[in-house]
Amino acid sequence: MSDTSGLPALPVTFRPGHTRVILLTAGLAIFLVITWIALLLEQLGPGERLTFILTGALLFWVLAQLARVKVVADETGVTVVNIVSRRRLDWAEILQVNLRPGDPWVFLNLSDGTSLPALGIQPGLARKRAIADAQALRALACAHATAHTAEDQG
Structure with a gap:
């Protein structure tokens, strides 16, 4: 990596x-x-x-x-737990992590062309923390995407 x-x-x-x-x-x-x-x-x-x-x-x-909403990142990917759903994603499936001004929570743009809301990161009461969490998740996704690309080319 x-x-x-x-x-x-x-x-x-x-x-x-x-x-x-x-x-x-x-x-x-x-x-x-x-x-x-x-x-x-x-x-x-x-x-x-x-x-x-x-x-x-x-x-x-x-x-x-x-x-219960949360986003759990580990070595192999991300688990998004929303109100009534739970979805496991490999790092390669996450193309982009978005938290734009006015968004109620983070959105993950996925390789299948869909967008998944990640309610575990929401700026409601702690905007600065949500922004830092979104940036950390974005950095993790980028680092793992870079590592995955390097493994594919190597």
Whole structure:
């Protein structure tokens, strides 16, 4: 591989830390408040209380799914975990890593002509960190593409 100084050590995980903490904290708070209300209301029967608690658990689960987004880079490629999907990519499949002004998250342009959103890098609450993460992923993709091209030619 070419000079890897300045590149993050692999494996590396990119995820929106602040957003994750907020979503999980809100989910837990919602679950606890709904459960507390279910137990506090004396006129509710056991089935109604269970429905309240299950509703709180469902809301927590939805927010946890939103919080699970990440991008994991390792020696062989990248795994993109979005809200309802997970996709494994080889480094050679990633042609470009984009985070343009106004984008809600990073987009990966792929060798099959498609674009894959990578929600694990999003500038919402931590713009500077998202830009640094996008640059790091771009540098990793370039370094591995260069290494892959050198191996093909050698």
